Amino acid sequence: MVPRIMRHHPPPASATAPSPPATTFATDLRFPDLRFEGRGLVCLRGERIVFGNLGFGLGPGEALLLLGPNGSGKSSLLRLMAGLLRPLAGELGWHDGPVRADPERHHARTRYVGHTDAVKPVLTAAETLRFWARVCAETAPSRAALDAAVAEALARLDLTRLADVPGRMLSAGQRRRLNLARLLAAPAPLWLMDEPTTALDRASVRILEDLLAEHRARGGMIALSTHQTVDLPGARVLDLDAFAVDPLDLHADPEMRAAHLAESPA
Amino acid sequence: MMTALLAVLRRDLRLALRQGADSLMVVAFFVITVTLFPFGVGPEQAVLERISSGVVWVTALLAALLSLDRLFQADYEDGSLDLLTLTPTPTLVLVVGKMVAHWLTTGLPLMVASPVLALLLHMRAEGYGVLLAAMALGTPSLSLIGGVGAALILGARRGGVLLSLLVLPLYVPILVFGVSAVEAAVMGLDATPQLMILGALLLGGLALCPWAAAAALKQAVA
Numbered sequence: 001m002v003p004r005i006m007r008h009h010p011p012p013a014s015a016t017a018p019s020p021p022a023t024t025f026a027t028d029l030r031f032p033d034l035r036f037e038g039r040g041l042v043c044l045r046g047e048r049i050v051f052g053n054l055g056f057g058l059g060p061g062e063a064l065l066l067l068g069p070n071g072s073g074k075s076s077l078l079r080l081m082a083g084l085l086r087p088l089a090g091e092l093g094w095h096d097g098p099v100r101a102d103p104e105r106h107h108a109r110t111r112y113v114g115h116t117d118a119v120k121p122v123l124t125a126a127e128t129l130r131f132w133a134r135v136c137a138e139t140a141p142s143r144a145a146l147d148a149a150v151a152e153a154l155a156r157l158d159l160t161r162l163a164d165v166p167g168r169m170l171s172a173g174q175r176r177r178l179n180l181a182r183l184l185a186a187p188a189p190l191w192l193m194d195e196p197t198t199a200l201d202r203a204s205v206r207i208l209e210d211l212l213a214e215h216r217a218r219g220g221m222i223a224l225s226t227h228q229t230v231d232l233p234g235a236r237v238l239d240l241d242a243f244a245v246d247p248l249d250l251h252a253d254p255e256m257r258a259a260h261l262a263e264s265p266a
Numbered sequence: 267m268m269t270a271l272l273a274v275l276r277r278d279l280r281l282a283l284r285q286g287a288d289s290l291m292v293v294a295f296f297v298i299t300v301t302l303f304p305f306g307v308g309p310e311q312a313v314l315e316r317i318s319s320g321v322v323w324v325t326a327l328l329a330a331l332l333s334l335d336r337l338f339q340a341d342y343e344d345g346s347l348d349l350l351t352l353t354p355t356p357t358l359v360l361v362v363g364k365m366v367a368h369w370l371t372t373g374l375p376l377m378v379a380s381p382v383l384a385l386l387l388h389m390r391a392e393g394y395g396v397l398l399a400a401m402a403l404g405t406p407s408l409s410l411i412g413g414v415g416a417a418l419i420l421g422a423r424r425g426g427v428l429l430s431l432l433v434l435p436l437y438v439p440i441l442v443f444g445v446s447a448v449e450a451a452v453m454g455l456d457a458t459p460q461l462m463i464l465g466a467l468l469l470g471g472l473a474l475c476p477w478a479a480a481a482a483l484k485q486a487v488a
Contacts, residue, residue: 082348110352116345116348118345118349134270135350137354
């Protein structure tokens with residue numbers, strides 16, 4: 001049984017009914033029991049080790065809040081979880097096998113929201129969403145299902161009246177909302193969100209909080225980094241600062257240590 | 267898998283259609299550069315006829331090169347590339363979709379324009395059919411090889427210059443056999459061997475280039 005986390009919305013009427021096929025977007029969608037975890041992760045950017053020996057675990061309905069100052073590796077960790085970066089060491093995997101063994105399966109289970117919104121200036125909001133819903137789906141969705149999913153996702157993010165507006169006319173906040181609508185149009189159990197509240201106004205942040213709560217109630221998982229306050233009840237906090245690596249620790253050998261000190265006078 | 271490929275193809279065609287300038291510019295460059303030659307070497311029919319196939323091919327290569335740096339750059343800048351590499355479809359497949367879209371929006375217009383420009387250069391009538399066939403086999407290879415170059419230069423400063431240094435040497439075989447096919451036809455010889463080699467280059471490119479470009483893209487988003 002999946003633990004039910006506090007929800008902000010009344011549960012859908014058919015919450016107890018058997019779940020529909022995962023390709024159609026429905027409010028009573030439930031994700032299967034999955035577990036995503038990382039062990040002993042080391043991340044190298046350029047010539048700097050951003051963090052070392054980092055571990056985490058995410059089960060159904062759980063959320064992970066990434067904290068830490070700028071440059072502590074929040075974005076790197078999320079890109080690593082998404083599969084954009086490869087860890088220097090350590091293992092990243094699902095309960096049924098490491099990410100490396102089947103990256104396509106990992107991608108089918110993951111949605112990543114980064115700093116950029118991937119909105120084309122000449123495509124309308126609906127066209128953009130339709131495209132992402134189609135390429136992110138594991139099995140080809142039917143035309144009707146796709147239309148319904150896109151319309152519903154736009155409605156949830158309060159974008160319905162902007163459906164036919166080209167991307168270049170959208171404000172930064174509207175582009176971000178369109179990017180978030182992608183998570184609903186192409187459902188996946190694990191959401192990786194790198195500062196999703198950037199450019200959002202208060203009302204939109206509240207919508208986002210509702211979506212996060214609903215996603216967790218469905219058995220979804222979230223890893224999120226933010227500098228604003230986002231209401232994530234019961235989320236575990238991962239402080240990236242605790243995994244920072246002192247370059248001097250890497251050289252146990254006193255001679256190496258001296259060489260490193262001479263090289264980089266702090 | 268097919269759905270994702272077609273979705274990428276359709277999106278890129280729609281983007282090209284709405285930002286029509288890019289495609290048009292390539293063909294305009296092709297036409298203008300070819301028309302410069304009669305001014306440069308003089309209007310003598312014999313001279314123009316002699317150089318016609320070479321001029322058409324070299325100019326087509328340069329025109330194709332002109333459009334390449336945008337192939338992945340826009341997606342790279344707005345974050346679409348991150349998301350495209352994170353779809354359940356192997357990146358390789360999506361790369362094929364993008365390369366096909368590139369060919370449809372640049373290679374195909376170049377191919378259609380080439381007989382008209384050949385006429386301008388007094389190419390002998392025997393050459394037109396073979397020129398079209400050679401273009402049909404050669405221009406997809408330009409998109410394939412060029413796509414690898416376009417993926418490799420992502421994130422590099424002055425990528426456009428780097429791209430021509432990377433890609434133009436690899437275009438040489440297509441140029442050599444493309445020109446020699448037309449020359450053979452004009453001289454009344456059989457052009458089949460040259461066309462078959464162009465076909466072989468295309469098949470080889472089809473097998474290797476999407477794979478190499480996908481690897482380069484993964485490197486670019488890391």
